[in-house]
Amino acid sequence: MTVVEISCVHVWREISNYIEGDLDPVLRDRMAAHFKTCAHCSAILDGTRNVIGLVADGKTFDLPRGFSERLRQRLAQSLPNLRKR
Amino acid sequence: MSFLTAQQLISMINTLDDQSRTNLVRLLFAGATNPPEIRPPYFGKASICMRFPTAQNVSSIWGHSSEKGFAICFWHDALKERYVCEPICRVSEVCMPSTAQTLTEQALIERVRAGKSELFYQLIEPYQRAVFSAAYSVLANEADAEDVAQEAFLKAYSRLEQFRGECKFSTWLVQIAVNEARMRRRKDRKTLYDSIDEGYQDESGDYFPIDFADWREIPSDAVEQKELKEALSRAIASLKPMYREVFILRDVQGFNIRETAEALGLNEALVRTRLLRARLQMRDALAPGYDGSWLSGNPSYKKVRPF
Numbered sequence: 059m060t061v062v063e064i065s066c067v068h069v070w071r072e073i074s075n076y077i078e079g080d081l082d083p084v085l086r087d088r089m090a091a092h093f094k095t096c097a098h099c100s101a102i103l104d105g106t107r108n109v110i111g112l113v114a115d116g117k118t119f120d121l122p123r124g125f126s127e128r129l130r131q132r133l134a135q136s137l138p139n140l141r142k143r
Numbered sequence: 144m145s146f147l148t149a150q151q152l153i154s155m156i157n158t159l160d161d162q163s164r165t166n167l168v169r170l171l172f173a174g175a176t177n178p179p180e181i182r183p184p185y186f187g188k189a190s191i192c193m194r195f196p197t198a199q200n201v202s203s204i205w206g207h208s209s210e211k212g213f214a215i216c217f218w219h220d221a222l223k224e225r226y227v228c229e230p231i232c233r234v235s236e237v238c239m240p241s242t243a244q245t246l247t248e249q250a251l252i253e254r255v256r257a258g259k260s261e262l263f264y265q266l267i268e269p270y271q272r273a274v275f276s277a278a279y280s281v282l283a284n285e286a287d288a289e290d291v292a293q294e295a296f297l298k299a300y301s302r303l304e305q306f307r308g309e310c311k312f313s314t315w316l317v318q319i320a321v322n323e324a325r326m327r328r329r330k331d332r333k334t335l336y337d338s339i340d341e342g343y344q345d346e347s348g349d350y351f352p353i354d355f356a357d358w359r360e361i362p363s364d365a366v367e368q369k370e371l372k373e374a375l376s377r378a379i380a381s382l383k384p385m386y387r388e389v390f391i392l393r394d395v396q397g398f399n400i401r402e403t404a405e406a407l408g409l410n411e412a413l414v415r416t417r418l419l420r421a422r423l424q425m426r427d428a429l430a431p432g433y434d435g436s437w438l439s440g441n442p443s444y445k446k447v448r449p450f
Binding site for chain 2: 067070071073074075077078080102105106108109110112113114121122125126128129130132133136137138140
């Protein structure tokens with residue numbers, strides 16, 4: 059099967075959907091073929107996935123220290139009053 | 144024989160292609176009415192090897208469940224050894240996790256509605272991070288985000304009667320947090336964000352990456368490093384609010400596209416457009432550190448430009 063070539067700009071436009079696995083098979087194959095031959099786009103793909111992998115790790119966004127305790131206190135103070143309304 | 148943690152297991156499952164993963168989940172959760180959702184694989188080969196060094200040599204993977212729990216086994220090509228991770232949890236916990244969770248949550252909602260306000264914290268406890276992150280995604284300030292998160296929970300309590308279950312409870316909470324945060328942003332005249340951030344006009348243009356450096360693999364414990372954490376936070380804070388909102392909900396919190404759209408009051412196409420921009424900008428913002436200069440202590444980073 060012949061895969062039609064695709065430009066770098068077109069690849070960048072769809073790279074996020076490519077990572078999502080959310081493209082029609084023809085376009086996905088074109089992009090996959092492009093990544094095999096284009097070092098720049100391949101670097102962008104790897105880097106973007108790397109960013110997503112790092113932020114999805116769960117360690118990046120810790121709750122501020124004492125967050126839960128302060129929330130509990132606030133709820134304990136406020137909820138009885140809210141119910142009275 | 145070696146044993147894996149649940150986190151390593153999920154990382155490993157993420158390395159499989161769609162069909163293998165589907166087969167594995169089917170096999171593991173045979174008979175379960177609500178098998179757990181395993182998110183699509185996200186990580187590139189480099190990232191996989193970083194997170195789970197043995198995955199690159201795994202040629203076959205299978206699982207079995209028993210009264211003891213369920214286990215995942217795989218064959219390691221290089222070591223010619225069978226690896227087993229077990230038990231992840233008991234079968235009774237595995238079989239219907241989502242149903243059990245929904246019932247508990249629904250029961251809690253009913254009880255809080257009936258006046259047991261002391262159960263409210265238990266109801267919202269799992270969603271503290273999601274609500275805080277949603278508020279942070281709008282405000283990019285920890286103290287303000289915490290304050291808004293508290294307000295959002297109080298508002299959720301007083302509006303609990305209005306929750307009809309049309310979306311997930313977590314999405315509903317995040318919607319409230321996003322709205323509260325946006326109101327706060329509008330009220331706070333000191334804020335740096337102006338109305339241009341809410342515009343759509345500039346989204347039709349293509350984003351051109353500014354850096355084409357090929358990232359090195361990042362050691363698995365790198366994310367624990369203060370520099371990296373701070374760099375990630377800085378990069379996220381540097382995004383315009385409209386990009387930061389979708390990025391945090393989709394990529395940090397793991398909402399899917401539809402949930403992100405619901406929580407932010409946007410259509411899915413717009414979420415996708417903004418997500419693309421956010422991801423590419425994040426990559427550009429972080430590229431200077433990921434060429435290895437952080438790890439080597441060499442600050443002389445040079446951008447790689449193809450043109």
